[in-house]
Amino acid sequence: MHEENSVSDDLKRQAALFYNSTERERVNEVRSSSTTWRFWEKRRLVVSLLAFFGFFNVYALRVNLSVAVVAMTEPVEVELDNGTIIYVPEFDWSSTTKGWVLSSFFYGYLVTQLPGGWLAAKIGGNRMFGIGLGATSLLTLFTPPLAHISTGLLIAVRVVEGLFEGVTYPCIHAVWSRWAPSNERARLATFAFSGSYVGTVVSMPVCSLLAHYTGWPGIFYVFGIVGLVWTTIWWLVVKESPEKDPHITAAELKYIQESRGAIAVDGSQIRHPWRAMLTSGPVWAIVMAHFSENWGFYTLLTFLPTFMQDVFKFQTSATGLLSAVPYLAMAVVLQVSGHMADWMLHMQLMSRTNIRKLFNCGAFLAQTIFMIAAAYSTSIVGCVVCLTIAVGLGGFAWSGFSVNHLDIASPHASVLMGLSNTIATLPGIISPPLAGFIVTDKTAEQWRLVFFISSAIYLLGAIVYGIFCSAERQPWVVEVDCDASFDTDAASVTTARGYDNKAMDNSSEM
Template sequence: MSTAEVKENGWATSQISDGDGLGPGWRFWRRRRYVVAFMAFLGFFNVYALRVNLSVAIVAMTTNVNQTLDNGTIIVTRDFDWDSTARGFLLSSFFYGYIFTQIPGGWLASRIGGNRVYGIGIAATALLTLVTPPVANVSYYALLTIRVIEGLFEGVTYPCIHAVWARWAPPLERSRLATIAFSGSYVGTVVSLPLSGILANQIGWPSVFYVFGAVGLIWFVAWWIIVKSGPEEDSYITQQELKYIQDSLGATSNKDIVHPWKKFLTSPPVWSIVMAHFSENWGFYTLLTQLPSFMKDTLEFQLEKTGFMSALPYLVMAIVLQFAGHLADWLRSKGILTTTQVRKLFNCGAFISQTIFMLLAAFLLSPAGSVTCLTIAVGLGAFAWSGFSVNHLDIAPQHASVLMGLSNTIATLPGIISPAITGYIVQNKSASEWQIVFYMAGLIYLVGAIIYGLFASGERQSWAKEEIEIEMPNKSEQCYSNSTLEVDVP
């Protein structure tokens, strides 16, 4: 079995030709780290299914329908009389809570285990989703409150998964493991958007919340049983894989880590990640919350077809994300590009392409043209996720969960601002109003590309290196004396 030495952030990492000696890579179930990635994939599937179902359900909840009275009179009615502005605030209310638990979630995950906080966050959101229909019938403000609380619980998910990867992901597998997990977000969107449309049409909008809430709780039980905080706690992991992970990462634990907040807030690479995350989420959340309405109002798709067409961009992204993650790690492991070059190339290339296709969608505004351009724009975002989304682990792995919490806090603002702004802009549901929405998203992508290209880094930062005291042999005295060295602590 051949091995190769690969320099990664100053460390010589022994990369075994077949990974960890457990056979072909496609047998993922033999590798517990890939079982964790698959379960995280299903977790993010639920995260987004629970988040986006309202985007389709709200169309059914506010659509006019014919109702026949007992005397035979036909009247036009709808379940909820919410205007465009009210719908915009309702769709963005989730993020009012989501933004507040990003950093606390990362901090908590670094101490008690990312797997626990991740699971509880999704389970609580699923439970609240189950009670959404009766709450909606109580009042608009009661529903608004429930969505805010759901956001509070889901806010911990992204920071927590970085705490999981800090203990499970070998450095040269970070991109692929992270993108496997993150792709669940888009598969969840792909499934939940059309399925929500079918459920709303065939059974009624309350079924949308009952189905996805129940699925989320079932996943939680499986996650709690299968996934452990670290590989050393997993009774089913092989000794080969455990040694491979531990040799790659060194000793890891949920010890009390001192987070250098001043260094975080004054670090250009950190702020380049924050801006990239903000830019990607602006376009993503704009489409995630508004695409069903755009399809129905401007492209004149029916509700059931709206769900399928709205899901198409995320299907493409889920597929491309797998390719992008593997390509990023391959380029790094072969020494073709450095980590910094890979992150910048993938992120900036995606953003510039997304800018172009967002602007094309604004000009075309035809069913075929708009769907094609938006599908390509969203799909190319997969390369950006192989750039900024794992960059926290490159520059400061021991602080990655908190850094993800920081970047995702700022990146949550688009989820609050974008739907509200779109609600104000799109008053008459005209094509020209939607053009403004797409122009704005394209401009923000372009700004994100410039900032990330200038300031991003794939190297471990100086403030992420700690001084530890180790024993070194003193040749002159043939005894041991203590010396202090600065080393990279994973």
Template structure:
């Protein structure tokens, strides 16, 4: 690692951080405790999504026709749970009823008691509830609905509260890099858990899905609780060099400065609503496929359960790859001066939405296994470019208010998780290919609306109401006003 003096600008202050004592190469992440935290956060988000999507596969096994032996020895042929499509829609969306309620609360609570505790506790309680899900499902469908809602409540704190972890652990120029590493666990968790759930259901029965991932979540929690400290100063394994580097890079930021959020200006800002609408649009397609794709493959494409889990994971594998590629490309276009921030955000976001509209329509008309899977994989995968548009845009328009804007956007972005499965349950009742085509038409329309709205109203510039007013300070915010937000997440670790 080269000897560097790193200048960090933090809203009116400039700090010079000497990084020369950090002698470990970038690839030796286990030597740097902040990257150990990020890696364990990666596996935390892996569990978050594994615990979220397990029911999407399990419900296929729970409701399929098969031979069942009753307690008295009688053998009947039929589903173990005779739930119609409407009930299944409510079951699949119930998680999000709770999830939407704790987005803002999770950020507030983690600021009070610490991000490590809230993040770990939220996943641990969800995992423990997952272990009792099979028993509750067999007792009463309303108990299943209740436990899924409660799981959503505890998982809802995970995304906002992780920012409290980075506030104490991440040097300013590494925050996006560390956050990207952690959040990518969500997509990897989806890719891995879907085929594993399908295998477990076929080999050991659908209850094994909940036992396996519930246990895995509790094991992760034990490791997280023991290994990760709330702050670098409390970490007994951290080196003096790393502790000094983190403290110095964060020490001159006024972490205790009270930020007043201009709610009226935020709620009347069209660039903010452009981001929120895009967040909603992207999540509509994402959650539609997350909750409905296994059923579609089983009912229309006639895939066996084991193959359904594997094929359902392909779109999310594509997305996990594309999101890394798009981030590199977006930063390169800005660094070379080819496009400014606004142009990059609009190009990536609107380009992705147009492509997703086309491929969703392609999936509706090309109802063959190869054609449909190809279209849906491209539709979800290209969403990675959209995430390099709207998701980073929160930092462009209002850096110091970005966490609040993310809470607003993620709250609205959770609505598709509630609405899409319910609408699908009412539309797909027979089921027929024509009914499923309507679901793809709706997703295409939402993508197209998001594209037009974002293309018209989005901006990559710091908004006037977000410019910090401080007397006697430098002008870094003015510089950001003209440049937008520089994403350092993919710069090499020299």
């Protein structure tokens, strides 16, 4: 009996060795067939690229009204029944009414931040991201006819658009918690987020051209259709996690599993420690930083075309082109800052916490200075230069606070992003009406006060983040034990706390 067991054990060992050898050869074959320029074979890069275009659409759909409202309220030539030519605006709105129209989006956007993060953790960030953006795109197509019916319906459809788009930022952190290796978080996340600013850069001048050549309704029709096309591609290509992607290579899967730390478990098993999260100093440091950055950004995003028109007397086409310049700088800086932050972390030049503080607080202090300088600029060139530097430097801040959720609590990152973006959405609600209340006579002095408020909030954000920031995994992070599950190619076994993949021990990082 003992001899039979011994023979059986020997056969099992030989079978295991044969399997490991065969599987290792298969992995090496996969790796050798890949080349560095074929980036689509690294599926995490495909996810990041499509997320980039997703955020491109998020901001194109959001900023379109900022340019369209200028065209909607400009005097246009109207011929009366008696042949008299007069010039009247199509929508005769006061500055206060403009403020309510422009801020209406953020009332819906505020509501779905936390629910969006919670749902993303439960059913998958990829699904919620696609649903949110797809529904917003569809509603955008109905904006022109509803605006012609009544201002109230225009406000209502913008509120509903905000409800659907509110899930996007929390959802993408649910995606990164599963797809992003820990030492690539900054570059992958900032590359995706930079799509927001490229979307702003492209959409502002394009909106101006569409308003000039097709009329302002064309703005909503074009970007609504583009958003629906993106939604279809995202839904078909991006999976909830690398374990569920049938096209990922075995080596890349192992690399992601190793470097991201504790494996992402099934969403239904995640339990969020709400009390600990809501009383955590590092969490509120992120919230304050996010609030501060968004205050300055939303103020300019919403009112920069109007500011150019009021102070420097620029018409619709010129305001769209000039207003896009600061966001081009932001898009470029985001690429640099993400790679720089990850490089500093890789070289161990500073601790992760100090890197986050350096990028965030340094950016905020510089933005404080250049916003004040923009307020006192007497020429369009000087003003645009100062605003470009101020907005552009915000790209460094995003390599601080925007990935900090993943640092301190990766399993709960989508909910934490939902929390911080909820508070950070308040500027979108408060700032436009406040600016509309302040700027009643359209003078440079009144606009100067708007810039002073933004500068003071940047400075406060730098102080709070500098004191309370941490990039270390927090003790209240919950890890859930669960049964093992096999990945897509059956080469690896994943669990809640790690993985067992002897077949690929010698495969290298992808």
